[in-house]
Amino acid sequence: MDSVNHIELTIHPSQVRPILRALLFAIFFHRTLDAVEPETLELLDSHIACAPNPTVEREVNAKIEEFAKEFLETGAERGELAVVFLQKKPKKGWFAITEELVPWEEHLITLHLSRTSRQQPATQQPLSGALLQLSTFCVEKKGNVPPLVGSSDQNNLSYQILIAPPPPSELFAPSSPPLYPTRLTSPPPAPSTTNAIATARDLALPPPSSDLSNPDNTSAKRASSPASATLGYLEQAKGGLRAVGAGVGWGGRAMGAAFGRGGGGGY
Known part of the structure; x- marks a missing residue:
């Protein structure tokens, strides 16, 4: 040289x-x-x-x-x-x-x-x-x-x-070409009781009532309440995610975990 x-x-x-x-x-x-x-x-x-x-x-x-x-x-x-x-x-x-x-x-x-x-x-x-x-x-x-x-x-x-x-x-050797940036990955969150489930369960509980002598009236009110509609929507969302399955990728698994499904490993 x-x-x-x-x-x-x-x-x-x-x-x-x-x-x-x-x-x-x-x-x-x-x-x-x-x-x-x-x-x-x-x-x-x-x-x-x-x-x-x-x-x-x-x-x-x-x-x-x-x-x-x-x-x-x-x-x-x-x-x-x-x-x-x-x-x-x-x-x-x-x-x-x-x-x-x-x-x-x-x-x-x-x-x-x-x-x-x-x-x-x-x-x-x-x-x-x-x-x-x-x-x-x-x-x-x-x-x-x-x-x-x-x-x-x-x-x-x-x-x-x-x-x-x-x-x-x-x-005097030329420096190595820069490597492509490492893609940061992380496993999906573990299954846990999210705020959505907690809210649905709280809404599904019978509200306190002073009229305990008429249980039928209480059941009728609970069936027609917004809590029943909310819980029905959550059940429909769960069914949709089960039908889609792994095709939705990591985001689907994370959302599935939020609705009660078990999360898998990272991709």
Whole structure:
């Protein structure tokens, strides 16, 4: 990939911290977009230009110690660290437009830890060749840098320092297409005594009457009352729903449950 600068070195474990410090500061110097006065850092007989930034310096030191704990203290023979530069881009969703971070350049550092020889001649110091590779890549790939939008505090560009990063093929892989929204389903309500049934039952009860000596008159009044008509309508509705059955879908089952039928499972 033309967006990946892979620096691979074989060094002694005692050189891990100064070499990582030099490479990381050089990477951020070549890719900084702020107008700053550069400083010179001398490490392993090499002069490294760096852009002073307290936030970047703290993060670089923290990541170097994390790398040392991950690979040096465990006696590993190989370790990797990467600086990934990202750009904020709008992403269309189903219900809104959000932002996503898209990588546009990666500097992958692979260190092979050799414990056989500690001292190396100055002509064989690997740092000078790595710095030359880094500066050449950044000059040739200056078109990778996207335009800066926003202030220095809040802009569209960011970075990440990754310990044991994923392969570049995975890091720069296009994001998966959005899935169709999941259809929310729920089971129909369980059978219960609804307000309609309670109202019908209440209306069907004989109203209190002080005339208890004439039960026939009371029955006649109840038969001709609006409660009898309401209960008859409910019975007709129940019969209609039974006749329609499952053809009315979930809504039919829910209504059937409201009139006394047992509800089924969700569709």
